[in-house]
Amino acid sequence: MSRQMTPPDVAIGIASTGIYFPPGIETAAQLADKTGIPADVITEKFGLVQKHVSDSSIHASDMAVEAGRAAIRGMDPLDIDVVIYFGSPHKDYLVWSSAPKIQHELGAKNAYAFEMMNVSSCFPIALKVAKDMLIADSGVENILLVGGCKESQIIDYENPRSRFMFNFADGGAAALVKRGTGNRILGSSFLTDGSFHNDVKVPAGGSALPASLVTVRDRLHYIDVTDPADMKERLDPVSVPNFITVVKQAVQNSGYRVEDIDLLLPLHTKKSMFHQLLDGLGLNEDQAVYLDHHGHMSALDPCIGLHFAKEQGKLRKGGLVVTVSAGTGYTWAATVIQWEGD
Known part of the structure; x- marks a missing residue:
């Protein structure tokens, strides 16, 4: 039986969000002890007051499940049609899909799940x-986007090459996307520069360098930067301009102008980049959510920012909200939401 295409102008939006953070907290002072970087530098330059870190009993899938539970509270899980995991690739196991576990733990038995x-x-x-x-x-009526992050575990604080990743933290986030609701998802824009594909990675554990006693001894199972100086030379001239490009294009694709932006929800970056991004878009700090008490949690940051923005009363009816992030490899991404209320 053929399905009828849903008209593109039907409202598709975010009905609810959920977040979860493990109880463990690491402060700037504790990070200073680990890294030798002064606490005031971590606070002022890294933009990090503290971050959540999970212990050995909590994994990315567990945090995703808890965030998912919060996002669908009051809803029959059997009404969820699709579960999509969008979180960190560093999960409980190396070659393993967490989406089926999340579907099972949430009781979303009618949903198919993928990552x-x-x-x-x-x-x-x-x-x-x-x-x-x-x-x-x-x-399809209801899609649950859900993610977890335990990337604090893959940081080698003794490796100065990974310095810019010392803000990596742990948590979970989820968003319920459905047809016929407000908080409409509008236009998007994405940009990939694959020349950065080999700059940032966990060197060992994949097919190129299988795990061995040598890879463990040489600490090759932590995330690393091949050549920080070379990457910085190539990335600095394009990173903020590419952020601004995808934001402006996503807003234009939504039928608006950059001047119409009410709120920006970016990934957590160092403070200088955060301010450059705001300046480039003509925004002030009150028009953004900066996760200085949570750090960077892989793909979760803009979703967590949306949840906090609602809690903090930063979302006005009819306001234009832009989620924006970037991932090593390198891809810059932005999607616009028009907030219409609860």
């Missing part, structure tokens, strides 16, 4: 994927 991964840039992309699925398939 999409584009490291830190994935939430704006996942919003577009969910919207496009709802447009294309009238048999």
Whole structure:
């Protein structure tokens, strides 16, 4: 039986969000002890007061489940049609899909589940994927986007090459996307520069360098930067301009101008980049959510920012909200939401 195409102008939006943070907290002072970087530098330059870190009993899938539970509270889990994991690729196991576990733990027995991964840039992309699925398939009503992150575990604080990743933290986030609701998902824009594909990675554990006693001894199972100076020389001239490009294009694709932006929800970056991004878009700090008490959690940051913005009363009816992020590799991504209320 053929399905009828849903008209593109049907409202598809975010009905609810959920977040979860493990109880463990690491402060700037504690990070200073680990890294030798002064606490005031971590606070003022890294933009990090503290971050949540999980212990050995809590994994990315567990945090995703808890965030998912919060996002669907009051809803029958059997009404969920699709569960999409969009979180960190560093999960409980190396070659393993967490989406079926999340579906099972949430009781979403009628949903099919799968994963999409584009490291830190994935939430704006996942919003577009969910919207496009709802447009294309009238048999789908509710899609749960859910992610977890335990990337604090893959940081080697003794490795100065990974310095810019010392803000990596842990948590979970989820967003329920559905047809016929407000908080409409509008236009998107994505940009990939694959010349950065080999700059940032966990060197060992894959097919190129299988795990061995040598890889463990040489600490090759932590995330690393091949050549920080070379990457910085190539990345600095394009990073902020590419952020601004995808934001402006996503807003234009939504039928608006950059001057119409009410709120920006970016990934957590160092303070200087955060301010450069605001300046480039003509925004002030009150028009953004900066996760200085939570750090960077892979693709979760803009989703967590949206949840906090609602809690903090930063979302006004009719306001234009832009989720924006970037992931190593390198992809910059932005998706626009028009907020219409609870």
